[in-house]
Amino acid sequence: MPKDDPETAALKKELNDIIAKAKAEQEKVADAKLAEKCGDMADVPKIRLITKKTLKGHINKVNSVHYSGDSRHCVTGSLDGKLIIWDTWSGNKVQVIPLRSAWVMSVAFAPSGNFVACGGMDNMCTVYDVNNRDATGSAKMVRELAGYEGFLSSCRFLDDTHILTGSGDMKICVWDLEVGKREVEFDAHAGDVVTISLAPDMKTYVTGSVDKTCKLWDVRAEKEKQTFFGHEADVNSVCYHPSGQAFATASEDKTARLFDIRSDQQLGHYTPPGASGFTSCGLSVSGRYLLAGSDDNTVHSWDTLKVAHTGTLNGHENRVTSISLAPSGIALASCSWDQGVRVWG
Amino acid sequence: MVTMNSSEKAQKACQQGPSRDTTKSTKDDKDKKDKDTMIANLPPSVQALMSTIPSPEESPNYLVYKKMEAIIEKMQDETTGVPVRTVKSFMTKIPSVFTGSDLVSWLSRHLSLEESWESLHLAHLLAAHGYLFPIDDHCLTVRNDNTYYRFQTPYFWPSNQWEPENTDYAVYLCKRTMQNKARLELADYEAESLARLQKMFSRKWEFIFMQAEAQSKVDKKRDKLERKVLDSQERAFWDVHRPMPGCVNTTEMDPKKLSRINAIKAKRLRQCQELILQHNLKNNPIVTITNAQESEEAIQKNIEKNNESSIKENGETSQTQPETIEVEKTIEQQIEAAKRQLSVLKARMERRNVRVSKVAEMFISYCEQYSEYDAFLTPPEWPNPWISDTTELWDQEKQCKEPLPLRRVRRWSFGLRELLRDPPGREHFAKFLSKEFSGENLKFWLAVQELKALPIRRVSSRAKEIWKEFFAAEAPSPVNIDAASRELTRTKVESGTADRYCFDQAQAHVYHLMKSDSYSRYLRSEMYKDYLNGSKKKTSVKGIRSIVSFTGRKETSAN
Numbered sequence: 001m002p003k004d005d006p007e008t009a010a011l012k013k014e015l016n017d018i019i020a021k022a023k024a025e026q027e028k029v030a031d032a033k034l035a036e037k038c039g040d041m042a043d044v045p046k047i048r049l050i051t052k053k054t055l056k057g058h059i060n061k062v063n064s065v066h067y068s069g070d071s072r073h074c075v076t077g078s079l080d081g082k083l084i085i086w087d088t089w090s091g092n093k094v095q096v097i098p099l100r101s102a103w104v105m106s107v108a109f110a111p112s113g114n115f116v117a118c119g120g121m122d123n124m125c126t127v128y129d130v131n132n133r134d135a136t137g138s139a140k141m142v143r144e145l146a147g148y149e150g151f152l153s154s155c156r157f158l159d160d161t162h163i164l165t166g167s168g169d170m171k172i173c174v175w176d177l178e179v180g181k182r183e184v185e186f187d188a189h190a191g192d193v194v195t196i197s198l199a200p201d202m203k204t205y206v207t208g209s210v211d212k213t214c215k216l217w218d219v220r221a222e223k224e225k226q227t228f229f230g231h232e233a234d235v236n237s238v239c240y241h242p243s244g245q246a247f248a249t250a251s252e253d254k255t256a257r258l259f260d261i262r263s264d265q266q267l268g269h270y271t272p273p274g275a276s277g278f279t280s281c282g283l284s285v286s287g288r289y290l291l292a293g294s295d296d297n298t299v300h301s302w303d304t305l306k307v308a309h310t311g312t313l314n315g316h317e318n319r320v321t322s323i324s325l326a327p328s329g330i331a332l333a334s335c336s337w338d339q340g341v342r343v344w345g
Numbered sequence: 346m347v348t349m350n351s352s353e354k355a356q357k358a359c360q361q362g363p364s365r366d367t368t369k370s371t372k373d374d375k376d377k378k379d380k381d382t383m384i385a386n387l388p389p390s391v392q393a394l395m396s397t398i399p400s401p402e403e404s405p406n407y408l409v410y411k412k413m414e415a416i417i418e419k420m421q422d423e424t425t426g427v428p429v430r431t432v433k434s435f436m437t438k439i440p441s442v443f444t445g446s447d448l449v450s451w452l453s454r455h456l457s458l459e460e461s462w463e464s465l466h467l468a469h470l471l472a473a474h475g476y477l478f479p480i481d482d483h484c485l486t487v488r489n490d491n492t493y494y495r496f497q498t499p500y501f502w503p504s505n506q507w508e509p510e511n512t513d514y515a516v517y518l519c520k521r522t523m524q525n526k527a528r529l530e531l532a533d534y535e536a537e538s539l540a541r542l543q544k545m546f547s548r549k550w551e552f553i554f555m556q557a558e559a560q561s562k563v564d565k566k567r568d569k570l571e572r573k574v575l576d577s578q579e580r581a582f583w584d585v586h587r588p589m590p591g592c593v594n595t596t597e598m599d600p601k602k603l604s605r606i607n608a609i610k611a612k613r614l615r616q617c618q619e620l621i622l623q624h625n626l627k628n629n630p631i632v633t634i635t636n637a638q639e640s641e642e643a644i645q646k647n648i649e650k651n652n653e654s655s656i657k658e659n660g661e662t663s664q665t666q667p668e669t670i671e672v673e674k675t676i677e678q679q680i681e682a683a684k685r686q687l688s689v690l691k692a693r694m695e696r697r698n699v700r701v702s703k704v705a706e707m708f709i710s711y712c713e714q715y716s717e718y719d720a721f722l723t724p725p726e727w728p729n730p731w732i733s734d735t736t737e738l739w740d741q742e743k744q745c746k747e748p749l750p751l752r753r754v755r756r757w758s759f760g761l762r763e764l765l766r767d768p769p770g771r772e773h774f775a776k777f778l779s780k781e782f783s784g785e786n787l788k789f790w791l792a793v794q795e796l797k798a799l800p801i802r803r804v805s806s807r808a809k810e811i812w813k814e815f816f817a818a819e820a821p822s823p824v825n826i827d828a829a830s831r832e833l834t835r836t837k838v839e840s841g842t843a844d845r846y847c848f849d850q851a852q853a854h855v856y857h858l859m860k861s862d863s864y865s866r867y868l869r870s871e872m873y874k875d876y877l878n879g880s881k882k883k884t885s886v887k888g889i890r891s892i893v894s895f896t897g898r899k900e901t902s903a904n
Binding site: 011015018026029031032034037038041070071072089103121158160168176178179192220223225226243246260265267284287289328329 | 600601604605608676679680683684686687688689690691692693694696698699700701702704705706707708709711712714715716718719720721722725729730731732736738739742743762797798799800801802846849
C-alpha cells in the first residue's frame with residue numbers, strides 16, 4: 001500500500017472500528033438460533049413434488065425460466081436463440097420468439113403477462129410485446145435497451161412501464177419503457193450483479209453479486225439500505241420471502257442461506273448432502289420450503305425453519321440453471337442444460 | 346498449425362513435443378527472447394504486475410490435469426508402463442499403439458482398483474480430456490478389448506490452457522481436405538463445420554487456405570510413420586476442443602464465468618501493456634504503482650476511471666497522464682469508496698435491530714398462518730390441473746363470482762395488504778367504505794399506486810390531477826392528512842417537477858389511517874361477517890366435496 005497519509009489512515013481506522021461495532025451489534029441481537037426456536041414445530045413432510053409436465057422444444061441449453069403473474073404461463077430462454085412462452089398446463093408453446101443474439105442469460109415475464117424481456121452477452125435488454133405481432137409473425141420487439149458495458153445478468157419488471165436490470169458492469173438501471181430511456185443508473189456492487197428479487201410490495205428489492213454480498217435497495221433511492229455478508233463465493237440467486245422480511249440466497253459456495261432484514265443477519269444455513277454449487281433458489285408461499293437448483297442435476301429442498309434437508313427433485317440430466325415458483329405457489333418450473341424444462345407440482 | 350496467444354507464451358514452460366513447430370519455432374524463439382529481455386529491462390514492480398497475469402495454475406481444472414498427467418507419465422514409462430508397440434497389419438504398420446485391454450489391466454494393477462468398471466471409467470475420463478485416444482474413431486471412449494489407442498503428445502495436453510480459435514480449426518479442416526483423399530476423409534459433422542467456417546471467414550479464406558497449404562507441405566516432408574502419429578494426435582486434439590456431436594465436451598464452462606475470467610484477463614493485460622508503454626515513454630525509474638497487492642475493486646475502479654477519462658479526452662489513451670496523478674486518483678478512489686462504506690455502516694448503526702428470537706417467532710407465525718395457502722403443504726381448493734386435466738384452478742381464481750371460497754375470503758383478514766391485493770377484496774372494501782362515507786381514502790391510495798406505474802411524461806399532469814381531486818380547496822373527494830405532509834406534497838406538486846413518489850408520504854399516512862381505522866372496523870363489520878358466512882354456507886357443500894375428492898386422491902396416490 002502506498003504510504004498512508006493521515007486522512008487515509010484515520011478513515012481506515014474509523015472503518016475498522018465501525019465494522020467491529022456492527023458485528024458486535026449483530027451478535028447481541030443473535031440471541032437464539034432459528035432451528036432451536038422452531039424445534040417444537042411440527043415436522044414438515046418431505047417434499048413430494050413430481051414432474052407434472054416436461055416442456056420439450058429447445059435445442060440447446062436452457063439458461064433461464066420465469067413464471068408469469070397468472071401462474072400458468074412461463075417464459076424460457078435458451079442458447080439456441082429462442083424465447084419460448086409455454087402454457088405449463090398443456091405443455092403447448094404459446095409463442096416462440098427468435099432472438100437477434102443467441103446468448104441469452106436471463107429472462108423476465110411482466111406480472112401482467114403482457115411483456116417479456118431478455119438479455120445476455122449482447123449487452124442489451126430486449127423487451128417484447130406478447131400480445132402484438134410484427135410483420136414476420138413473431139412478437140413485436142418493443143424496446144432494445146442498450147448502453148451496458150457488461151452482459152445483462154438479470155432483469156425484472158416493476159410494472160408494464162418500468163424494468164429493473166442488473167448487469168456485468170456492476171450497475172443497476174431502471175428504464176422507462178415508454179420512452180426507452182434510463183431513469184436511474186448507479187454503481188451497485190464491487191462485482192457483477194447477478195440476480196435481482198423484488199419484494200412482494202414492490203417497494204424494495206434485493207440484489208446478489210459475485211462480490212459475495214447481497215444488498216437491499218429501496219426502489220426510490222440510489223444508495224443501498226443494507227448489506228449482507230456471509231457467503232464465501234459468488235451469490236448466484238436471491239429470492240424474497242413472501243412476508244417481505246427476509247430473503248433466501250443460493251451460492252457457488254455450495255450453501256443456501258436465509259438472511260433476515262430486520263435483524264440484519266444470516267438466520268439459516270442450508271447445505272445439501274452432496275457438495276455442488278447452487279444456481280438458483282425459490283421459496284414457497286408460506287416460506288416453509290426453500291428450493292434450490294444445483295449443479296448436480298437436482299433441485300434440493302429444505303425446511304427453512306428447522307434447517308433440515310427435505311428431499312431432492314430428480315429428473316434433469318444436466319445441471320439445473322434456473323428455477324421459478326409460480327406466484328400462486330401451485331407449481332415450480334426448472335430448466336437445465338439438458339435442453340428440457342420441467343414443471344413440478 | 347495451432348498457435349498460442351503471445352501473452353501465454355511468456356508463461357509456458359518448455360513443454361516441447363515433437364518438432365511440430367519447425368515452421369515457426371525460430372520465430373517463436375525470437376519472440377520469446379525479445380519478450381524475455383523486455384521483461385528483464387522493466388523495473389521489478391512492473392514485473393510483479395506482469396506476474397499477476399493468470400498463470401496456468403489458475404485455470405479451473407489445473408489440479409485435475411496435474412493428477413491425470415501424473416498417471417499418464419507413469420503409464421508411459423518404458424519398463425513398468427503400458428506396453429506400446431508398433432503393430433503390423435495387412436500392408437501397413439501401425440506405430441506406437443496399445444490395446445484397450447492392456448490399458449485397463451494396467452490401471453487396475455497399478456492403482457489397485459478393486460472393481461472392474463472403475464478402471465474402465467477412469468480410462469474413459471482420461472480419454473475424454475484428451476490424454477489418450479482411439480486411433481480410428483472420433484468418439485473419445487475406451488473399450489476393454491483389442492482396439493488400439495495412442496498417447497497424446499504433451500504439446501497438446503489440456504493443461505497448456507489451449508483455447509483454439511475458429512480460424513485454427515478452419516486451417517486444420519482445410520488442410521485435411523488437401524491430404525490424400527483415400528486415407529482421411531472429413532466426417533459429416535466436420536464437413537458441416539467446414540462449410541460454416543467458410544461462410545464465417547469468407548473474406549480471409551485465402552489467408553486460411555495459404556496457411557493450410559504451408560502446413561500440409563511441411564507435413565508431406567515428414568517420415569510416413571511419424572506423420573501418421575502426428576496426424577492422429579492432432580485429430581485427437583480437435584476431438585477434444587471441437588467434439589463430435591453426441592460426445593461429451595469437457596472444455597465447456599459456464600458462459601458467465603467464462604466472460605468474467607476473460608474480462609479479468611483482458612483488464613490485466615491492458616494494465617500491463619499501459620504500464621510498459623508508459624515506462625517506455627517516461628523512462629521514469631520510480632514507479633510507485635503497487636497494484637499487485639490492491640484489491641480487485643480498486644483495480645477495476647482504476648481501469649474504469651482510466652477508460653472514462655481517456656474517452657473524455659477524445660480517444661487519447663491514458664498514457665498521456667503523468668503517473669503521479671494516476672497514483673493520486675487511486676488513493677482518492679479508495680478514500681471515496683471507504684467514505685461511502687462508512688456512511689452506509691453509520692446508517693446501519695443507527696437502526697434498531699430486532700432480536701433473532703423475535704424474528705424467529707414472526708417466521709413461525711407467518712408459516713403457520715400461510716401454510717394453508719402453500720400448495721406444497723395443503724392441496725388447494727381446486728384439483729391439481731395436471732392430474733385432473735382441467736384448468737379450473739386458474740379459471741376460478743380469475744373469476745370473482747359471488748360464492749368465493751372461504752379460504753380466499755379469510756385471507757383478507759390477515760392484513761390490509763392482502764385485502765387490497767385481491768380485486769374482489771378491494772371491491773368489497775370499497776363498498777363498505779362508501780357506506781361509511783370514507784371511500785376517498787381508498788380511492789386516493791389506488792390513484793397513487795397507479796401514478797407510480799405511469800410512464801414519465803404523464804407523471805406530472807396526473808400528479809396535478811390527483812392534487813385537484815383530493816387535496817385542493819374545493820376537492821370533490823377531500824382526503825384528511827396532517828398539515829406537514831400536506832405542505833410537503835403541495836410544494837412538490839406545484840413546483841412542476843413532480844416525480845412519481847411525491848405523494849408517498851401522504852399515501853403512507855392514508856394507508857396507516859385505513860389500516861388502523863377503517864380496516865379494523867371492516868373486519869368487525871356485519872358486511873364482512875355475512876360475506877364470510879355466505880361463502881361458508883355456499884362452500885360447505887363444496888367443502889364436503891373437496892374432502893371427498895381429497896381422500897379419493899389419497900387413495901390413488903397410495904396405489
